[in-house]
Amino acid sequence: GAVVSQHPSRVICKSGTSVKIECRSLDFQATTMFWYRQFPKQSLMLMATSNEGSKATYEQGVEKDKFLINHASLTLSTLTVASAHPEDSSFYICSAADIHDTGYTFGSGTRLTVV
Amino acid sequence: AQSVTQLGSHVSVSEGALVLLRCNYSSSVPPYLFWYVQYPNQGLQLLLKYTSAATLVKGINGFEAEFKKSETSFHLTKPSAHMSDAAEYFCAVSDRVTGGGNKLTFGTGTQLKVEL
Numbered sequence: 769g770a771v772v773s774q775h776p777s778r779v780i781c782k783s784g785t786s787v788k789i790e791c792r793s794l795d796f797q798a799t800t801m802f803w804y805r806q807f808p809k810q811s812l813m814l815m816a817t818s819n820e821g822s823k824a825t826y827e828q829g830v831e832k833d834k835f836l837i838n839h840a841s842l843t844l845s846t847l848t849v850a851s852a853h854p855e856d857s858s859f860y861i862c863s864a865a866d867i868h869d870t871g872y873t874f875g876s877g878t879r880l881t882v883v
Numbered sequence: 884a885q886s887v888t889q890l891g892s893h894v895s896v897s898e899g900a901l902v903l904l905r906c907n908y909s910s911s912v913p914p915y916l917f918w919y920v921q922y923p924n925q926g927l928q929l930l931l932k933y934t935s936a937a938t939l940v941k942g943i944n945g946f947e948a949e950f951k952k953s954e955t956s957f958h959l960t961k962p963s964a965h966m967s968d969a970a971e972y973f974c975a976v977s978d979r980v981t982g983g984g985n986k987l988t989f990g991t992g993t994q995l996k997v998e999l
Binding site for chain 2: 772774802810811812814817859861863871872873874875876877879
């Protein structure tokens with residue numbers, strides 16, 4: 769079946785540094801990828817929709833200058849948390865929509881801790 | 884706008900008992916509905932999806948769900964709970980299933996606990 773690889777699974781960084789998270793569709797092409805943020809014991813909050821070769825569409829209230837999304841190819845999207853602060857600590861999950869199939873495949877998530 | 888309501892943030896069942904997780908949706912267009920399972924510190928795994936074909940959908944791990952338009956519901960069931968079913972379950976809705984990129988709207992989730 770479809771597989772989405774997300775790296776790293778865990779990252780601890782110092783406040784003020786930037787962190788990049790990668791999301792790769794391993795065996796299918798994904799014209800669209802989604803980035804979610806999940807707080808403890810809560811549902812997934814969509815941050816942005818990433819389309820290959822174009823600018824990401826951010827949800828209301830999400831700072832596009834802080835959460836930089838790049839979707840340079842049909843199999844790779846990256847989320848960079850710029851100048852991270854402790855309040856950015858969270859679980860980030862990506863998902864990809866297969867252009868030839870139905871449904872959405874999720875990555876395994878990244879636990880970001882900013883100290 | 885679409886929305887999903889999951890009744891019961893926590894459900895507890897005995898091992899071997901019926902599992903019933905409730906999901907009601909609201910959509911202005913014919914919906915596509917999904918159930919996902921999430922284990923701690925992991926991403927979401929698709930259990931099953933409704934794509935306007937059969938209203939009774941069978942998924943992985945013995946789960947199934949029935950789409951009832953008149954009740955705007957898509958409840959998830961499993962005849963006999965197993966300890967390994969303990970996890971967080973999310974119902975989600977989309978107005979398109981194929982890779983056109985329509986976003987999913989998630990419910991708030993239901994934590995399933997299975998007791999001996």
